[in-house]
Amino acid sequence: MNRKTSFKKKIIISVLGVAVVLVILSVSKVGYYLVCRKAAMELEKLNLPPNCEVFCPTTACVSDVYWVHVRAEKIVYCDEGKDYIEQYMKDNNSESSLEDISVYDVTGESDTDILDFYRFSKEDQDKIMEVGEDKYAHIVYFKEKLWFPMFWYKFENIVVD
Numbered sequence: 790m791n792r793k794t795s796f797k798k799k800i801i802i803s804v805l806g807v808a809v810v811l812v813i814l815s816v817s818k819v820g821y822y823l824v825c826r827k828a829a830m831e832l833e834k835l836n837l838p839p840n841c842e843v844f845c846p847t848t849a850c851v852s853d854v855y856w857v858h859v860r861a862e863k864i865v866y867c868d869e870g871k872d873y874i875e876q877y878m879k880d881n882n883s884e885s886s887l888e889d890i891s892v893y894d895v896t897g898e899s900d901t902d903i904l905d906f907y908r909f910s911k912e913d914q915d916k917i918m919e920v921g922e923d924k925y926a927h928i929v930y931f932k933e934k935l936w937f938p939m940f941w942y943k944f945e946n947i948v949v950d
Contacts, residue, residue, distance in 0.1 A: 792879075809896075818944060824937070825947035826850035830928045831889065835950065836881040838874060841867045844917075844925060845904045847949040851941045854901045861930040862904045864895055871895075871926040878928075889932045895925035902927075903946055918943035 813819075826879065829849040861896035867874050875892040893899075895917060896906045904927065906914065917925055 820938075821851060821941045822947060824851060824859055824934075825861070826904050826929050826933065826949070828859045829947065829949040831886070832861050832928060835878060835886065835890070835928070837865060838869070838877045840869075841865045848903045848946045849930075849949070850903055850905055850946040851937050851944070852901065853937075853939075853942050856933055857935060857937050858901075858931060858933045860901065860903060860932075862902065863928050864904055865928065866925050867919070868924060869938065870923045874926040874928075889930050891929050891931065893927040893929060894922065894948055895927045896912050896922045897927065902929075 793922050826849070843863060844866045845862075845864040847861055847863040851857075851859050866875065871892065871894060878887065880888070880931065881908045888926065898907065899905070906917070909917075
């Protein structure tokens, strides 16, 4: 009986320990960072054309604009254009890795965008328009979530270099 009771205590302590760690992660900036970092890594692991240049580094955040979600974005430049980038991604990445990924025009408007063209500096806007906005692609990872703590929405975006 003593061994059985001791085993039950160890299990209860282990479960409580895991629960405490999960609560700490959920209510801390560490949890926010990990969720954003995971979303950013979904973009970072994509196979993009070798001649692509990153215009804006991958940026991620948790937001409650319209719905609770995690979002990661990056803007890339390629001489062949947005359609080429999109087709290259489809041809060189698995369906599962593209599941929550979309490619948009860089000048498209959305109030959920992190890297919004209209929030760029005048110099960056002019550079994009001079070269041609069709040469840029706005790549977005978007995943709806239901459990993010409410105060997470006030944290700053995570930028991955």
